[in-house]
Amino acid sequence: MHFLLSISFFLPLFVTLVGANTNGIDERDIMEEMEHIMVDNGGTNSDGFVAAITPCSNYVGFASNATIRGEQTSAQWVRIVFHDFVTANLAAGTGGLDASVAFESNRAENAGLFINDTIQFMAPTISAYLSMADNLALGIVVSVTTCGGSDTGIPLRAGRIDATEAGPAGVPEPTTDLNTALAQFAAAGFNQSDTIGVTACGHSLGRIHYFNFPTIVDESFVTDTNLDGGEGFDTIPDVFDSSVVHEYLNSTGQLGGPLVTAPNVTDRSDLRLYISDKNATMQAISEEAAFQKTCYSLFERMINTVPSTVTLSDPVTHLTWKAVDVALDINSTGSVSISGLIRHLYTTETPPSTVSYTTGSSTGNSTVQLSTTVNGTGTSLYGNTTYWAFNSSINSPGTTTLNFETVSYPVNDEIFVLPTQSSVNTTDKSFVISAAALTSLASSDGMAAILYVPTTISGTVSKQVQNVTMVMTKYATAGDYTLYSGSVTAATAASVVVKVVMGSASSRTVKSKLFVGGI
Structure with missing residues (x-):
């Protein structure tokens, strides 16, 4: 009733x-919501976040003729983190990944569709549990994972707080001189080698577009299937790997990309960086394993650079067993019940046919209950998921936990x-x-x-x-x-x-x- x-x-x-x-949201709920978006990629309980970059060449932006624009959402999600992070000032404790970039789409240094495309796509995922800045961090992690990186390469934390206004300008542009660019990165905590590395890592994905940079990209790249005239940084712009480094060092393919080969010397910002240490950093990350390890480390530092007033959670890990949508109910006589779903994430093993659970209190556990109803299944970057529904009466007041497998989920029946x-x-x-x-x-x-x-x-x-x-x-x-x-x-x-x-x-x-x- x-x-x-x-x-x-x-x-x-x-x-x-x-x-x-803020305002009384449990850190466990924040972390579990980020885990949900990271893990529940398809089927039951999916919100479509990761589907946006599956395949990695996909574009889910809001420009007209989206399928033939030559844009790439996975690259946009990497680029927006870079542009949000790089104006941090560690000494002052300001900036970093705080989603201030959402207010900065009209700046020349942020030319292109990537800010409004990304912010508009991720807006439905903003809640009391996850800020836009958390969404941006999640975006770069799943982009790297989906496009060829390791699924455990970048530890992901939650708890970022969104800025309420634009941050300072200062994102390095193609014409920015070397000393100015290095000084901006230094203020954000990155030294010369870090700066070279994160630039190469970021340019492993995506393209630079004639529509935004007509002095850098030739108009010939504009075609009926590439309306914005995108030219790749390497020959496989939808794969996150060291090709951009190899092609630069070996003078093959795209030669390191348009910011190495631009017609005007002043536009060759990547070249200025790469040769600033006589290519030592590029040589050091030329092997695939070294490239991946370096990129994971640098990307992790980018997403963890936050204002000094922000405290991030512990790393969010994918959970083998998890309680989902837990809710209490009461009838007119005062009998309380608990319901929800139990999710199992697995890889090669066969999921069990039933799941048992108990509720616990200070006086001990309740009688073992069995859930035999499979409510749905799904797919994930980390395996597959099966969901079991449960619904049973509990001893209330006094129940404090829902227990199954290795999980003890907190319950408040007061x-x-x-x-x-x-x-x-x-x-x-x-x-x-x-x-x-x-x-x-x-x-x-x-x-x-x-x-x-x-x-x-x-x-x-x-x-x-x-x-x-x-x-x-x-x-x-x-x-x-x-x-x-x-x-x-x-x-x-x-x-x-x-x-x-x-x-x-x-x-x-x-x-x-x-x-x-x-x-």
Whole structure:
């Protein structure tokens, strides 16, 4: 029974703009969301993130005639990280990977489609769990993995906070002199060899386009299937490997690319870098293993260069077993149940036909339950996935964990959102939220719901999370629990995360996609 469907009144709300990973979001939830996007690439529970760069030559930008533009999304995802990171100032503790580049697409140093293409594509993945800057870090990691690199090469962390305005200018351009370019990289923490290496690594993927640089790329590259006139840095621009180094050193193929061979000497920025140490760095990374190892290290340093006020999580690793979309429910007599999915990520082994689980409390584990229902399957860069659905009653109050295989997933049955008794109207973006709390927790402050709403802001196609705090009203009791409800309209109905609070107590967060009508 849905207790709240007849409630239609709207309650006061208060709005503040906040960083995407603040305001009581658990680090575990942040890391597990990044793991989800990294791992769930196709089939059940996929959000299509990695599909954008599969195959690596793919382009999912928003320009007209997309299939014949000669653009490459995987290369755009590498380039945008470079442009966001390089204006960092380590001494001042500012800049780095903070998504300030989202406000900078009109600068000459950022010529091309790559900023708005990337930001617009990744905007739906912004939530209370993941900032745009986290998305950018994820983008470069999966680009390298998809295009030929190692799936374990670049440790990925979460917790970046998005800038609310443009950062300083200073991205090196083709005409930038050597000393100025090296000084800019030095401010961001990269020495001469690092600068040469990261430039070669970045130019292993993609092209430079006549449309943006007509003095560098010849107009002959513009064709009916290459409208922007893209010329590759090497002969296989959709493969992440050392070809760009080999072709430069051996004077074969693309000779290192247009920024080595440009007609005007002033445009040969890559050549100036490469020869600045008499090609020593290029020689050192010419072997494939050395190239990959160096690039992984440099890319990791780029994505971990963040403002000094930001603390990143531990590395996010793909999980063999994982709980997904865990939710609690309660009926009119006060009986509490737990439901969700158990995901198994595997490579060569055959997944089991059933999965057992228990719930735990201070007095011990519950009776073993079996999930025999396969809810779906999927594909991943790291293997394949199988999902089992589960739904069973729990001993409440007092349940604290959901346990299966080697996983102990935290449960809070003292105060919780009721997704099956909440709803979202995607047309008018209205939310009806139901929650339960132990009657013994009752506070004079009452209960409030916090909605973390990704909201469009001025000056960019990106979004940032807006907190909407809604007062809730008691409407019933059920056993040991009191039930609360409220309604509100938000700026969007997509990618919203909700939690409830009462005094010092707060629930675990729930994705609004689990609400009736949720997306």
